[in-house]
Amino acid sequence: MRQSGRDNGSTVGPHPPPEGAPALSVDNLRAYYLTHYFGVEREVRAVDDISLVVRRNEIYGLAGESSCGKTTFLKTVAAAVRPPLSVIGGSVQYAFLDRDLYALNPAKLSAIRWRRLSYITQGSMNVLNPVRRVRESFIDFAYRHMGLKRRPFFAAVNEHLQRLHLAASVLDAYPHELSGGMKQRVTIALATICRPEFIIADEPTTALDVIVQKDVLAMIREAQQQIGSSMLFVTHDMTVHANIADRLGIMYAGRLVEEAPTADIFANPKHPYTAHLVASLPRIGEQSRKESLSGAPPNLANPPSGCRFHPRCPLAMEVCREASPALTTLAPGRRVACYAASPLVKPSPTAERVAGATHRAERVGLVQ
Numbered sequence: 001m002r003q004s005g006r007d008n009g010s011t012v013g014p015h016p017p018p019e020g021a022p023a024l025s026v027d028n029l030r031a032y033y034l035t036h037y038f039g040v041e042r043e044v045r046a047v048d049d050i051s052l053v054v055r056r057n058e059i060y061g062l063a064g065e066s067s068c069g070k071t072t073f074l075k076t077v078a079a080a081v082r083p084p085l086s087v088i089g090g091s092v093q094y095a096f097l098d099r100d101l102y103a104l105n106p107a108k109l110s111a112i113r114w115r116r117l118s119y120i121t122q123g124s125m126n127v128l129n130p131v132r133r134v135r136e137s138f139i140d141f142a143y144r145h146m147g148l149k150r151r152p153f154f155a156a157v158n159e160h161l162q163r164l165h166l167a168a169s170v171l172d173a174y175p176h177e178l179s180g181g182m183k184q185r186v187t188i189a190l191a192t193i194c195r196p197e198f199i200i201a202d203e204p205t206t207a208l209d210v211i212v213q214k215d216v217l218a219m220i221r222e223a224q225q226q227i228g229s230s231m232l233f234v235t236h237d238m239t240v241h242a243n244i245a246d247r248l249g250i251m252y253a254g255r256l257v258e259e260a261p262t263a264d265i266f267a268n269p270k271h272p273y274t275a276h277l278v279a280s281l282p283r284i285g286e287q288s289r290k291e292s293l294s295g296a297p298p299n300l301a302n303p304p305s306g307c308r309f310h311p312r313c314p315l316a317m318e319v320c321r322e323a324s325p326a327l328t329t330l331a332p333g334r335r336v337a338c339y340a341a342s343p344l345v346k347p348s349p350t351a352e353r354v355a356g357a358t359h360r361a362e363r364v365g366l367v368q
Ligand SMILES: Nc1ncnc2c1ncn2[C@@H]1O[C@H](COP(=O)(O)OP(=O)(O)OP(=O)(O)O)[C@@H](O)[C@H]1O
Pocket: 033, 035, 044, 046, 064, 065, 066, 067, 068, 069, 070, 071, 072, 073, 084, 085, 122, 236, 300
């Protein structure tokens, strides 16, 4: 593991960023919650023009404050879109598919779930059925995908549990008999049993205390490496990202505002919002109080004009209020959307272009 220059005891960037081929390519993705209450239409732009690539074998971390759209982005790339969420535009391409995710019919989608694409949802440890033993959950999730008879299926389950340092006796337990950390380990074992090419994980360690969190992170990393899969990992906790992510994308108000290898984000954040996230981390021996970000998180039904961060940004200029900055490549692997970060950053040509878009999820019948 590489050591960071930071003094807060965290290790930054567990691995050098891999240079592998894309495992997931997302282009200009927009997903909005479209609601009608008492005749009033509301459009919450939770994912608004996001483009990113996750490479083979890497863990791509996505960070940002609560309600910035992290879970919505994951739902959209996992094709777990239900009303009132609707995909407005853009594309989602996995390397293991020969077409856009949203061009798949429901049968094909169902065939790739768990087998090739696993989604550990926010609060997923609670998806274990409380009245069924863990053994039955493995049957429900994985039996039909693995194409094995019952005996070899359970031999494969036992082998998988062993690889992940879980006792086979966990299969006989009911979820309420397990600690939070153990339930989360079981959920990760379930999500990886079919050896999926791509794993999506939403806040898998948030409800756990720090020691258990460390063990679960080690388990996630181990499972990902054993399978050789790629991973999109969401948490608002930057210290968790420091310990697991190869690269980091920073989201603010439905948009990606910065992206870089994890070590570079911590050593040299370019966007003022990223700089705030990094500066607010506790450091060993530091006594002074951390400044909180002034102002409130933006309302995504009526986001600020121009750069969405401008009402809270200490560096805001006139142009920031008028035009949204494009996410711009400053160096290989380094993208930022901030006029103050570089003169290369110009207004985005696509940011506000939404009129006339089709609601693709409804059109292709993906809304479940
Ligand atoms: N069903 C819904 N209907 C309308 N708006 C929604 C719905 N679900 C989420 N939102 C809104 O979409 C925005 C993004 O929510 P999302 O859950 O994606 O954020 P998040 O970054 O995952 O937050 P957290 O860190 O708290 O999990 C928020 O403004 C939220 O209020």
